Amino acid sequence: MYNSFENKNILITGGLGFIGSNLAHKLLEYGANITIVDNLNPLYGGNFYNLGNIRDRVKVVISDVRDSELVKPIIEKSDYLFHLAAQVSYIDSLNIPFEDLDVNSKSTLNILEICRKFNPAIRIIFSSSRMVYGKADKSPITEQSETNPLSLYGIHKLTSEKYLLMYYKDFGIPCTIFRITNPFGPRQQIKHNKYSLVGWFIRQAMEDKTIKIYGDGKQLRDYIYIDDIIDAMVLAASSKEAIGEILNIGSGNSTRFCDMVSSVISCVQKGRMEFIPWPDNYEKIETGDVSVDISKLHRITSWYPKHSIQEGIQLTYEYYKNNYSYYVPVEEK
Ligand SMILES: NC(=O)c1ccc[n+]([C@@H]2O[C@H](COP(=O)([O-])OP(=O)(O)OC[C@H]3O[C@@H](n4cnc5c(N)ncnc54)[C@H](O)[C@@H]3O)[C@@H](O)[C@H]2O)c1
CATH class of the missing domain: 3.90.25.10 (UDP-galactose 4-epimerase, domain 1)
Incomplete structure (x- = not known):
């Protein structure tokens, strides 16, 4: 099943952070060629130490994901793109509204434009958040539940989701969106x-x-352990049924x-x-x-959390x- 990653070129934005680095470790086991773009902004979790013993086997570009000139040639030759770089704090999003808009929405649009022009077959996995739902009026929250984000972070993640789904519908750029609960x-x-x-x-x-x-x-x-998230991302990235889908990911x-x-x-x-x-x-x-209801992810990929x-x-x-x-x-x- 995971042979799909062997010798494939994979770009992970935010790959020195928590989710991105754990993903890099896993994808390397499957024989992927990994490039990371990360700006190591001290506000976030980027940390070279996260790469540990794979540091020499992964190409790391220390740069901002918003730098189109820099990311274009990497996207052009990538088979998969895990777009994880973000302004991650929903609390801070109101203090730095334009930075949040820039990193959490515009960077996605920027990336999609590059994909549309130069590599529309690239398979995109995007890390959205449960924060797009806001205060749930019904439980458990399904992917069909209303989205009423309470923070700019949630609004900008939701905007990215809309860009991705539109570019899938109009230009066939295959994406999967994960709405992540509380990872640890x-x-x-x-x-x-x-x-x-x-x-x-x-x-x-x-x-x-x-x-x-x-x-x-x-x-x-809903607290979800990192290895379970990585398993789900890897499974979804190799699943045709996951294309064009929004998937809740939590422990259930x-x-x-x-x-x-x-x-x-x-x-x-x-x-x-x-x-x-x-x-x-x-x-x-x-x-x-x-x-959150995680049955859709289970139905599509047979994934179930183990921890x-x-x-x-x-x-x-x-x-x-x-x-x-x-x-x-x-x-x-
Ligand atoms: N941690 C959570 O609670 C949580 C919950 C739901 C969704 N998410 C999403 O998962 C993704 C990964 O988050 P994480 O938990 O690994 O956080 P993290 O802080 O560990 O990783 C984020 C990485 O993105 C990098 N980054 C930030 N802005 C950048 C920019 N402009 N250009 C290049 N790199 C940049 C940071 O340096 C960092 O390495 C994010 O998209 C986040 O919004 C996280």
Whole structure:
């Protein structure tokens, strides 16, 4: 099944980050030729250390994905494009609205224009987010549920989705869109708490700190372990049925926020939690309970997640125990 990647040229934008680097490790096992374009913007999770022992077998171009002149020749010769580079923080999206628009919408349009002119057969996988749904009025959320994003991040991800679907319909550029819930696992940034909270909490527990929970912590979230995401992306990229589709990707089992934190504390055996009021700027964009239907992805690719949240937290903790110093900024050590 995965022979489809052997000797194929694959571009991963944002490939030094959490999802992109885990994907690079997997695709290299399948014999792909990988090029990464990443600008290592310090706000995000780009980290050379994420490549580990594959560093010499992957071509890395340190540049902005918005640089058309630079990405054009790479796109021209690529069979697959995983477009993961993003302004990832939905919290920050209101502070840097035009940057968010630029990176999360315009870069996709830019890429699609290059594809249309120079390589319309390229297979695109795009990382969208559950944030496009906003506050769900019905649960579980299916791909047909209404989209009412509460943040510019969600609006701009949704705009990218629309571009991709239009370019598929009008120009036949094959794409698959993943609406990712709450991913976690090794190689995730733990520098700050603006996104990727599981990793951040593991760090806090390792440092024996108090983990602050907004509100009562009862909100449901769907946490999905990274290896399960990578499996799904790889399967979808090799599936004809996934072309032109939007796919939810989550574990399919939601967990209360405070239970996730309890699992972290009991795994690390350090740290404690404290409940505090919601900050104003967070409450406005809080989505409430999230529970997603992942049956479409299962139907199309036969994928099913293999890791429970507890297993995932254990594996993630072990990773940071061995690699802590590569993920925590020097000045904070
Ligand atoms: N982490 C999450 O909670 C989450 C949830 C849903 C969807 N997603 C999406 O998944 C994708 C990957 O996110 P991640 O979790 O791996 O985050 P990450 O921060 O680890 O990776 C993002 C990467 O993109 C790079 N990047 C940012 N702007 C760039 C630009 N202009 N040009 C080139 N590179 C740039 C960063 O340097 C970083 O390496 C993103 O599209 C994100 O929106 C993430």
